[in-house]
Amino acid sequence: MGTFFSSRPERTFKPKKKVTMAVRLLEVIIPRGKHVILEPIFKKQSIIQHWIEEDKPGANFVVKILTRAEDTGSITDAITKLLSKTENFRIIIQAVEATVPPVEAPEEPPAKIGRLSVSREELYNDVVQAAKPTYVFAGLMIISTLIAAFGFLKDSTAIIIGSMVIAPLLAPNVALSLGSVLADFTLIRQGLSTQFSAVLLVFFLSALFGAATNIDPNLSNIHQRIYADYTDIIVAFLSGTAGILSFTAGSSTALIGVMVSISLLPPLVATGLLTGSGYFIYATGSFLLFMANLASLNLAGILTFIFQGVRPMTWWKAKKARAYSMKAMLLWFILIIILLAAMWLRNSFLVT
Known part of the structure; x- marks a missing residue:
């Protein structure tokens, strides 16, 4: 399996305190070469890490995105809109039990009251x-x-x-x-x-x-x-x-x-x-x-x-x-x- 990391440097959070948070792994299966459409998504601050994989030469690309659980819905909606004219794409949402090292809570204003914890x-x-x-x-x-x-x-x-x-x-x-x-x-x-x-x-x-x-x-x-x-x-x-x-x-x-x-x-x-x-x-x-x-x-x-x-x-x-x-x-x-x-x-x- 080939793995292609984005040329954009990984965005990392500067934690204010050592508090871990719930995360989700999004797998976006898209036709070969279409991953460039998702570049605007990678600029989001809520993206913890992303990378691109190819199962075999000539096959679809799999864009994997690690993000906070509460941001899953907004990111999924944004991806769907960007790929609205693309055929044969699929988004798979997986719960992440743990990561090593753990993902720590970022230093940022608290989330809006009433925000969903799941997508x-x-x-x-x-x-x-x-x-x-x-x-x-x-x-x-x-x-x-x-x-x-x-x-x-x-x-x-x-x-x-x-x-x-x-x-x-x-x-x-x-x-x-x-x-x-x-x-x-x-x-x-x-x-x-x-x-x-x-x-x-x-x-x-x-x-x-x-x-x-x-x-x-x-x-x-x-x-x-x-x-x-x-x-x-x-x-x-x-x-x-x-x-x-x-x-x-x-x-x-x-x-x-x-x-x-x-x-x-x-x-x-x-x-x-x-x-x-x-x-x-x-x-x-x-x-x-x-x-x-x-x-x-x-x-x-x-x-x-x-x-x-x-x-x-x-x-x-x-x-x-x-x-x-x-x-x-x-x-x-x-x-x-x-x-x-x-x-x-x-x-x-x-x-x-």
Whole structure:
């Protein structure tokens, strides 16, 4: 394999302090001789190092760029624009576990608040993979529903919390929010499809469980879902914000997923249990709570993505996406207001 280093000297950072940072390796596969188009990219201060490789004589060139993780998105967009008239190019983004010597944090002003820690492409790929309705997803939903149902039957908060650890309800909501921000209707359909399948599975399974056990609506954990108020909606909104932040930070989403499941799984399981046991009026309370929480999670998700600057690459797509996300936010907000009013009226009716 031949390796050609750029004649331009490697740009190095003068670190203010010995703090390492997350980096990415971009591999740009381009036709032979087209690497000169990328010269403007190499002038960027965020480029740590770059070099050019050739697999064999006459083959494509592979331009490799080492950069900070938070700059991956902007560099990828810039490369795509420069190569817009070039055929047969591909950009591969790889996470770098470590380098020797380590890449140290540069002496420069702090990054803008809300800046993404991963590129849009990495985020999109993670969401698409996580939101697929696989057998594993269905299996986890069945197990978490049964555990939650037994938790309600025993009126055990600990068991109900255990079910939330298993339920994979974060990814479909992230897919729906990201699709709304990018105006990506394929991703929206995938998020809706996975979410709807999960809701039907949880409801019918818990309804069968309720029909077999005849759940008591006076149990404390059931009662909390029947007579919910605005504080539950606030918790759901904050959970949605935390869920999106965990995805965009590229960090573990296990514990954050528990918070999202708190807002969705218990009220939905309670709805199924009460419906199966014949307490239809009580079931409306937990169902209204579930719907309000779902709307709050998605509203929070869209707002968080917008705050972090997630948008399509081209300006015309960004304009379309901005208009669509505003409509989606308005729809979720109106739905929350309607559901809160319905919850208040219903609670007042039951109390009197």
